[in-house]
Amino acid sequence: xxxxxxxxxxxxxxxxxxxxxxxxxxxxxxxxxxxxxxxxxxxxxxxxxxxxxxxxxxxxxxxxxxxxxxxxxxxxxxx
Numbered sequence: 001x002x003x004x005x006x007x008x009x010x011x012x013x014x015x016x017x018x019x020x021x022x023x024x025x026x027x028x029x030x031x032x033x034x035x036x037x038x039x040x041x042x043x044x045x046x047x048x049x050x051x052x053x054x055x056x057x058x059x060x061x062x063x064x065x066x067x068x069x070x071x072x073x074x075x076x077x078x079x
Contacts, residue, residue, distance in 0.1 A: 020068055022048060028066040037069060 022028060026040045028050065038050035041058070048066055051058050 020066075022063050022066050022068065026066075027053070027069040029069055030061060030065050030067075038066075040066070 022040060022043060024040050024042050028038050028040055028048075029035065030038070037053045038061070039053055041049040041051055043049075043063065046063050048061050048063050049058065050061050050066070
């Protein structure tokens with residue numbers, strides 16, 4: 001038996017519905033969450049190695065769940 005995640009229990013979809021190139025060095029967030037912010041350390045296939053900028057914790061995340069923080073700020077500024 002595997003433990004259910006918060007996203008599974010509440011049927012939350014974190015994947016973005018648009019294409020976005022995520023590269024090492026980018027600042028991203030996960031899904032629709034505003035925080036925490038992560039720095040992308042490396043990308044391989046459909047996974048990203050990310051580091052929490054507040055506490056330095058590393059983890060792996062699917063690229064489809066990563067959203068660039070910089071591009072959102074630029075898009076909002078252009079409106």
